Amino acid sequence: MSINSAAFLLFLTVSVIVYYAVPKKARWLILLAASAFFYLSYSPRAALCLLFTAASVYLGALAQGALRKRERERSETPADKKRWQRRRRALLLLVLLLNFSMLAVFKYLSGWIARISEPLLPRPLILLMPLGISFYIFQALGYLIDCYRGRVAPERNFFKFLLFVSYFPQLVQGPINRFEKLHGQLIQGNDFNADNIRNGVWLMLWGMLKKILIADTLVTPVTDVFDNFNECGGAVILLAVVMYCIQLYCDFSGGVDLVRGASGLFGVEMEVNFCRPYFARSIDEFWRRWHMSLGEWMKNYLFYPLALSKPLNRVAKRLRRGGGRSGRLFVPCVSTFIVFVVIGIWQGPGLANIAYGLWNGALMSGAMIMEPAFAKFREKIGRADGSFAMRVFRTLRTFMLVVIGRYFSRASSLSQSFGMMRRTLFSFTAGAHPFVLGAGSWAVVAVSAGVLFTVSLMQERGVKMRERISRAHPAFQALLLILAMALVFGYFTAGFSTAAYVYENI
Amino acid sequence: MDRLEKIMTQLFPGVDFNDGRALIDDGVLTSLDIVMLVGELNDAFSVSITVDDLVPENFNSLSAINELIVRLGG
Numbered sequence: 001m002s003i004n005s006a007a008f009l010l011f012l013t014v015s016v017i018v019y020y021a022v023p024k025k026a027r028w029l030i031l032l033a034a035s036a037f038f039y040l041s042y043s044p045r046a047a048l049c050l051l052f053t054a055a056s057v058y059l060g061a062l063a064q065g066a067l068r069k070r071e072r073e074r075s076e077t078p079a080d081k082k083r084w085q086r087r088r089r090a091l092l093l094l095v096l097l098l099n100f101s102m103l104a105v106f107k108y109l110s111g112w113i114a115r116i117s118e119p120l121l122p123r124p125l126i127l128l129m130p131l132g133i134s135f136y137i138f139q140a141l142g143y144l145i146d147c148y149r150g151r152v153a154p155e156r157n158f159f160k161f162l163l164f165v166s167y168f169p170q171l172v173q174g175p176i177n178r179f180e181k182l183h184g185q186l187i188q189g190n191d192f193n194a195d196n197i198r199n200g201v202w203l204m205l206w207g208m209l210k211k212i213l214i215a216d217t218l219v220t221p222v223t224d225v226f227d228n229f230n231e232c233g234g235a236v237i238l239l240a241v242v243m244y245c246i247q248l249y250c251d252f253s254g255g256v257d258l259v260r261g262a263s264g265l266f267g268v269e270m271e272v273n274f275c276r277p278y279f280a281r282s283i284d285e286f287w288r289r290w291h292m293s294l295g296e297w298m299k300n301y302l303f304y305p306l307a308l309s310k311p312l313n314r315v316a317k318r319l320r321r322g323g324g325r326s327g328r329l330f331v332p333c334v335s336t337f338i339v340f341v342v343i344g345i346w347q348g349p350g351l352a353n354i355a356y357g358l359w360n361g362a363l364m365s366g367a368m369i370m371e372p373a374f375a376k377f378r379e380k381i382g383r384a385d386g387s388f389a390m391r392v393f394r395t396l397r398t399f400m401l402v403v404i405g406r407y408f409s410r411a412s413s414l415s416q417s418f419g420m421m422r423r424t425l426f427s428f429t430a431g432a433h434p435f436v437l438g439a440g441s442w443a444v445v446a447v448s449a450g451v452l453f454t455v456s457l458m459q460e461r462g463v464k465m466r467e468r469i470s471r472a473h474p475a476f477q478a479l480l481l482i483l484a485m486a487l488v489f490g491y492f493t494a495g496f497s498t499a500a501y502v503y504e505n506i
Numbered sequence: 507m508d509r510l511e512k513i514m515t516q517l518f519p520g521v522d523f524n525d526g527r528a529l530i531d532d533g534v535l536t537s538l539d540i541v542m543l544v545g546e547l548n549d550a551f552s553v554s555i556t557v558d559d560l561v562p563e564n565f566n567s568l569s570a571i572n573e574l575i576v577r578l579g580g
Contacts, residue, residue, distance in 0.1 A: 332538045
């Protein structure tokens with residue numbers, strides 16, 4: 001069941017009605033049943049992977065709690081304490097390894113398994129990527145690490161924990177929620193609140209319109225250029241990559257708006273995942289606005305442990321003794337680089353994804369290393385530094401750096417990435433193969449992107465759009481609602497179906 | 507506390523640490539800044555700040571950072 005379908009809207013409506021109809025104590029069971037129905041309707045086999053993650057992390061967390069208790073009660077000397085800590089760490093690593101291995105098998109070994117099994121079995125063994133596997137594994141393992149660190153107490157009821165892992169709005173493409181923020185909201189049984197329903201519906205409609213009107217309209221022409229880049233001129237390639245940036249943002253953030261809105265109908269607020277990333281004025285800021293829940297996860301569970309690891313800090317300490325900035329910058333630069341390479345590898349197999357990670361790691365580290373030069377430049381231009389023109393320049397510069405990164409992340413191979421870059425730089429013509437988008441579709445994209453840009457600009461200036469709409473004249477609210485609903489339902493009743501979300505199978 | 511303030515001013519020139527903003531929650535310092543700061547604090551006060559200490563409450567203000575250092579024996 002796609003979340004951008006009439007069937008999902010029907011399923012969601014029934015779930016919301018039943019949720020508020022049953023007693024508060026039983027409401028979490030409705031969420032669990034709805035999540036089970038949603039995932040099983042997608043694939044019963046894929047549900048086994050989800051169950052494996054939930055069960056292994058549940059048991060791992062309980063064991064962490066038990067070992068921590070023994071550590072407190074039975075450690076008489078520092079050596080005893082260390083022994084218990086070693087046991088806890090070994091157990092943590094085992095559960096991490098089991099789950100990341102499962103992810104790696106689906107992500108990187110499925111093609112290889114199909115090839116190996118072809119001559120051995122009547123039919124080749126094809127492993128389909130389970131829906132949202134990365135997201136629920138990251139979320140569950142984040143909880144496990146928090147239990148290991150003693151930041152959260154392990155949940156003792158397996159079904160309550162299963163709901164945290166399998167809560168259906170987050171299953172398609174996140175966001176990656178934190179246990180301490182989400183779990184209580186799922187379990188407590190929320191009261192009906194008309195504001196939650198109104199806000200949820202607006203957010204869902206907004207997300208659906210971003211996906212339907214912009215992202216899906218751009219899929220075909222962008223794919224066409226990437227598939228036939230050898231026949232395209234550099235100008236067309238650049239246009240396609242810029243359009244891909246817009247498509248990806250509307251696809252991913254639209255999908256997340258939709259599921260956050262759906263979750264809001266139950267009174268459950270999920271993590272924010274985007275904060276108008278294309279308004280960022282530096283690449284560092286871009287990554288704090290794009291896929292924010294993954295960024296938080298990477299920061300807490302990979303970047304900080306790396307940055308505080310003994311081997312890196314031993315080298316940094318030696319460098320700091322020599323004075324200068326190298327000692328100060330060594331740890332953040334190396335850790336950032338590693339984190340971005342991991343993000344690149346997570347995006348999928350292939351060198352282009354690693355190049356994407358290296359590109360972003362180099363930009364982030366480069367910015368840290370070059371900071372004194374940037375500071376001098378800012379001092380030199382004085383008051384002009386804060387001017388509107390400089391702000392626009394920085395925003396456009398950051399956007400162009402993101403565009404260059406997309407040559408890597410969207411291409412199917414590194415040679416394609418470089419081939420497309422070569423044509424953009426050295427053959428900047430219209431070429432024989434145009435960017436095929438009809439006049440009507442151009443108009444739809446232009447008007448929708450114009451509305452999106454205006455709304456984003458207002459939000460950047462602190463306007464809370466849904467509050468502003470709720471204060472508007474009732475006739476205006478009704479008109480806006482009818483227009484948005486007519487577009488969405490008109491789309492479904494006309495028999496269209498949406499393209500799969502880009503991050504759905506990652 | 508003076509020593510801490512000196513380190514902070516050297517590392518982050520131009521940042522006013524007493525303007526009432528929470529250093530982490532209000533986005534004054536990023537995770538990259540925190541990592542740089544931790545290295546300096548470990549050296550200067552002979553402490554060992556671990557991942558478990560990296561929570562906003564410990565880094566939101568100069569006094570919170572100072573308390574953390576004192577707690578760790580610095």
